[in-house]
Amino acid sequence: MSLLSVDRLCIGPVDSAAAPIVDGLSFTLSRGDSLAIVGESGSGKTQAVLSLLGLQGAGLRVSGSARFDGIELIGARDSMLDVVRGTRIGMVFQDPASSLNPYLTVGMQIGESLEVHRGLSRAESHRVALRLLDAVRVADAARRLLQYPHELSGGMRQRVMLAAALACRPELLIADEPTTALDATVQRQLITLLRELQRDFALSLLLITHDLGVVGELCTRTLVMYAGRVMEEGDSERLLRAPTHPYTQALLRARPRLDTDPDAPMFAIAGSLTRAEISPLACCFAPRCEHAVDLCYRLRPPPESVADGVRHCHRRPEDIATAPG
Amino acid sequence: MRPHTTSPGMRAALAALACVVALVIVGPWFSPYACDEIDFSGTWSAAPTLVHAHWFGTDSLGRDLFVRTLCGGRISLLVGAVSTLVSLLVGVACGAVAGYIGGRLDGLLMRIVDVLYALPFMFFVIVLMVLFGRHLLLMFVAIGAVNWLDMARVVRGQTLALRERDFIAAARLSGLSDLQIIRRHVVPNLFGLVAVYAAVTLPQVILIESFLSFLGLGVQAPATSWGALINDGAREMDVTPWSLLFPAAFLSVTLLLLNLLGEQLRARLSSRGGPAA
Numbered sequence: 198m199s200l201l202s203v204d205r206l207c208i209g210p211v212d213s214a215a216a217p218i219v220d221g222l223s224f225t226l227s228r229g230d231s232l233a234i235v236g237e238s239g240s241g242k243t244q245a246v247l248s249l250l251g252l253q254g255a256g257l258r259v260s261g262s263a264r265f266d267g268i269e270l271i272g273a274r275d276s277m278l279d280v281v282r283g284t285r286i287g288m289v290f291q292d293p294a295s296s297l298n299p300y301l302t303v304g305m306q307i308g309e310s311l312e313v314h315r316g317l318s319r320a321e322s323h324r325v326a327l328r329l330l331d332a333v334r335v336a337d338a339a340r341r342l343l344q345y346p347h348e349l350s351g352g353m354r355q356r357v358m359l360a361a362a363l364a365c366r367p368e369l370l371i372a373d374e375p376t377t378a379l380d381a382t383v384q385r386q387l388i389t390l391l392r393e394l395q396r397d398f399a400l401s402l403l404l405i406t407h408d409l410g411v412v413g414e415l416c417t418r419t420l421v422m423y424a425g426r427v428m429e430e431g432d433s434e435r436l437l438r439a440p441t442h443p444y445t446q447a448l449l450r451a452r453p454r455l456d457t458d459p460d461a462p463m464f465a466i467a468g469s470l471t472r473a474e475i476s477p478l479a480c481c482f483a484p485r486c487e488h489a490v491d492l493c494y495r496l497r498p499p500p501e502s503v504a505d506g507v508r509h510c511h512r513r514p515e516d517i518a519t520a521p522g
Numbered sequence: 523m524r525p526h527t528t529s530p531g532m533r534a535a536l537a538a539l540a541c542v543v544a545l546v547i548v549g550p551w552f553s554p555y556a557c558d559e560i561d562f563s564g565t566w567s568a569a570p571t572l573v574h575a576h577w578f579g580t581d582s583l584g585r586d587l588f589v590r591t592l593c594g595g596r597i598s599l600l601v602g603a604v605s606t607l608v609s610l611l612v613g614v615a616c617g618a619v620a621g622y623i624g625g626r627l628d629g630l631l632m633r634i635v636d637v638l639y640a641l642p643f644m645f646f647v648i649v650l651m652v653l654f655g656r657h658l659l660l661m662f663v664a665i666g667a668v669n670w671l672d673m674a675r676v677v678r679g680q681t682l683a684l685r686e687r688d689f690i691a692a693a694r695l696s697g698l699s700d701l702q703i704i705r706r707h708v709v710p711n712l713f714g715l716v717a718v719y720a721a722v723t724l725p726q727v728i729l730i731e732s733f734l735s736f737l738g739l740g741v742q743a744p745a746t747s748w749g750a751l752i753n754d755g756a757r758e759m760d761v762t763p764w765s766l767l768f769p770a771a772f773l774s775v776t777l778l779l780l781n782l783l784g785e786q787l788r789a790r791l792s793s794r795g796g797p798a799a
Contacts, residue, residue, distance in 0.1 A: 250695055275699075283697030296688035300710040309706065310696040361696065 199225040200369060200401050201249075206261035206271070208241070208248050208425075216472045218257070219245045219425040223500075226418075228368070231395060231402035233412040233433065235448070236422035239470055242405045243291075245422075246371050250286065251278045265369070283310040287362030291374040293354035297346040303330075304342035307361045314365055329360040332397070334390060352383035356390070363398060370395075371403045376411060388414055409452060413437050418506070421445050424470055424481040431506030441503065441514040443488045480511065488517045532786040539779045542772070546595035555586035581754060581765050590746055591768050597747040598773070601661055602728040606720055608666030609727075613673025614716060618708050620674070621681025623700060632678070635671050643668055647739060656742045661734070665727050673719055680715050681708055714791050721784035725777045732773060748773040 202225040209217035219241040226232045234242045248259045249270050263270045265281060290296040297306060307329055308322025317325070323342060330338035333356040346354055355375060362370060372391065376384040388411055395402050395415075404416055412419050412433055419437070420430040421444060429442035440446045450464045468485040475481045476494075483493035490511065498509045510517075580586055620631040647664045654660050684690060685708070693703045732749025734740040736756075741747045746754075748769045755766030 247691075252691060252694060279697040279699060281697070282695050286695075288692070288695045290688050290692060292688060296692045298689045298693075298707050298711065300713065301706070309693070309698070313696070313698055313702060358692070361692075364696075 200228040200230075201226040201263070201265050201403070203249070204262040204264075206245060206248070206259070206263060208244055208253060208257055208259050211256050211258045216475050216477070217425055219248070220477075222261075222422070222425070222427060224420050224427075224430060226369070226401055226403060228401055229399060230418065231404065231416040232418045232420060233404045233406055233416035234420050234422060235406060235409065235412055237407055237448075237470060239424075239472075240422045241425035242422055243373055246288075246373060246403065246405060250282055250288065250371075251275060283367075284314050284365040285367050286369045286371060287365070287367035288371040289355070289358045289362050289373065289375050292378045293351060293358050294346070294378070296358055297354055299346055302343055302345055303349070303357050306346075307342075307357065307364055310361070310364050325364065326360065329364060330357070332363070332394070333357075333360045334386075335360070350383075351379050352387065355379060355383075355387060359390070359394065363394065363400075366398065367400070369401045369403060370398075371405075373405045374407070375404075376406075376408065384411075391415060409437065409448065421448070424472065424475055426481050427500075427507070427509055428482065429506070429508045429510070431503065431508075435505055441508050441517075442510050443486045443512070443517050444482045446517065447485075447487075480509075488512050529786060529790075532783065532790075535779050535782040535786065539776070539783065542595070542776050542779065543599065546592050546599060549592040550589045553586060553589045555589050581758075581762070587751075587765060587768060590751060591748075591772055594746040594748045594751045594769060595772055595776075597658070597741055597745060598728050598731055598749070599776075601658070601665065601731040601747070602724050604662045605665040605669060605727045605731075606724045608662060609669035609673050609723060610716060610720055612666065613670035614677050614709065614712060616670065617674040617677025617679075618681050618704050618712065621678035622685050622704050622708055624682075624685075628678070631674070635674050638667070639671055647734060651739055656739070658741060658745075661731065661740060664734075665730050668730075669723055669727060673716075673723070676715065676719055677712055680712055684708055684711055718784065718787045718791050721780065721787050725780035725784070728773070728780070729777060 204223050206219055206222040207217050208219040209215070222241075222245055224232060234245070236242050244253060244257070247253055248257070249263050249265075251270070251273065253259050259271055261271060265286065268277075268281060270278065270281070297303075304323050304326045305319075307326035308317070308319070311317045311322040311325055312319065326342055327338050330341060335341050335353060335356050341349070341353070341357075346357070349357065355378075359375075375391070376387050379387065391402070391404075392415060394400060402416065404411070406412060416433050418431070419433040421428040421436075421442065423444050428444045429436065429440065431441075436445060437449065440449060444466075447464075447466045451466060453463060466485055467487075471484075474484055478497055479495060480486070480489070480493045480498050483489040486493065492511045496511070498511050500507050500509055503514075508514075581590065616631055616635070620628040646668070650660055650664050690703060690707055693707050698706065728748075731740060731747060732752065735747045735749030736753045738753065741750055743750070751769035752766060752773065755762070755769060759766040
């Protein structure tokens with residue numbers, strides 16, 4: 198059964214006809230499953246998940262539908278959302294340094310949602326926070342509990358954020374680029390941790406990232422976004438091995454690899470993401486696509502069901518399988 | 523990183539200020555005279571002398587100036603502290619709510635502030651005094667009512683910056699209500715700013731009280747304050763200069779120390795790159 202089902206989610210400016218930030222995002226996430234939303238900066242990934250929780254930026258209008266366990270989230274009142282936020286859905290942000298309050302101890306911040314939602318006393322919430330810090334593999338948890346964020350390292354802070362997000366035992370964890378601000382070794386530890394937590398806490402995971410390496414390890418399903426639209430969605434393993442969309446192919450080719458000639462120039466997708474150039478009537482990736490044909494500029498590709506998901510492209514997979522050049 | 527060391531200037535100002543406060547509180551106990559007691563054995567308007575323990579001399583009614591200066595200090599400092607506290611509580615509450623909630627409520631609260639700003643202060647105080655009579659409590663209200671306006675504006679500005687920060691979004695995502703966020707996340711982050719502002723407000727308030735008392739709108743005789751004493755002393759300064767000199771010196775030194783302290787705090791805050799860094 199699906200825990201979160203998003204249907205044609207659109208986010209755009211209230212007062213202008215400018216291109217929407219998210220345009221027709223649909224996906225479903227089953228209980229216990231994990232989905233990665235991948236896309237380059239500015240593709241609307243973060244805005245999409247923030248709007249699910251009623252935190253879209255000022256001046257943005259959200260339409261469409263997002264049902265969490267049968268509860269409609271889009272357009273819900275804050276008092277309604279507060280029941281879900283923090284208790285049933287937890288979230289971790291990209292930058293752990295700024296998402297912790299510098300004036301409160303770690304223990305207070307982890308225990309906060311317990312005090313607010315479960316009515317626990319400060320002492321009780323501290324006991325739970327101690328267990329949570331252990332769960333996110335923070336050594337010397339009892340001492341850490343009384344420290345302030347500035348006394349912790351980046352990886353440690355992100356673990357604290359995780360502990361805080363998991364305090365009320367949510368069913369869904371949303372992680373917005375949780376490893377971006379961390380260095381490579383810490384990233385690795387955190388990915389391992391996330392995988393373990395997903396198992397231990399029976400979490401469904403919605404991961405936002407632009408790191409394709411993370412995707413393959415953490416998530417069973419992957420959704421690729423470009424300019425606010427879905428390009429392709431499918432089984433992670435298949436999608437990373439045999440992408441059927443030119444954009445996914447290009448993303449994968451643009452990854453730095455150890456087995457290529459270090460002196461050869463790295464592959465880059467030509468052009469840049471320019472919202473103003475995107476026509477509502479054409480494929481948004483067409484201007485940068487090396488497989489684009491005339492049709493791509495005239496008609497927005499309709500969703501096409503494939504074995505394990507959906508793709509939005511006019512070209513057939515076999516036509517684009519052999520990349521030119 | 524938060525430096526917990528204090529500069530020598532700050533330590534000195536704090537120590538001197540503590541001395542003044544201690545003197546004002548315990549000093550009157552060491553004198554044989556009471557605040558409103560007339561010493562009939564001595565002379566009226568006596569010069570400072572050790573003989574009758576009139577260390578600062580007496581005023582034209584024969585009351586001991588040492589005791590009166592310190593008792594006046596009690597009132598001045600009390601008015602300063604309470605009024606600052608009042609303006610702090612009201613200002614922070616109003617500013618934080620207006621800044622965080624925003625929208626119409628923000629507009630409404632800030633227009634109230636604007637209207638109160640436009641009110642001429644002296645007129646406001648005189649009306650209050652006329653309507654309710656002269657009372658110490660009224661002084662707290664009058665001064666507090668005017669001083670919270672600045673505080674509210676400063677706090678609102680800071681809150682506007684704070685609410686865009688990620689940890690506020692994180693708090694919203696953990697399902698905290700607006701008031702819970704204001705109480706748990708916004709207000710603690712305002713602490714540095716508010717501390718500095720309070721340190722700046724305190725001497726201002728003491729000055730305002732002295733000013734009102736000097737004009738005869740402040741404390742009611744026989745109670746006194748530094749402003750009232752300076753007023754008395756100024757009338758007789760050609761005959762008994764000490765009756766002006768001692769209260770004026772106490773007031774000036776206290777204001778100087780408080781301003782120094784405020785300046786030190788401000789410098790420390792800005793060296794930390796703003797209150798929230």
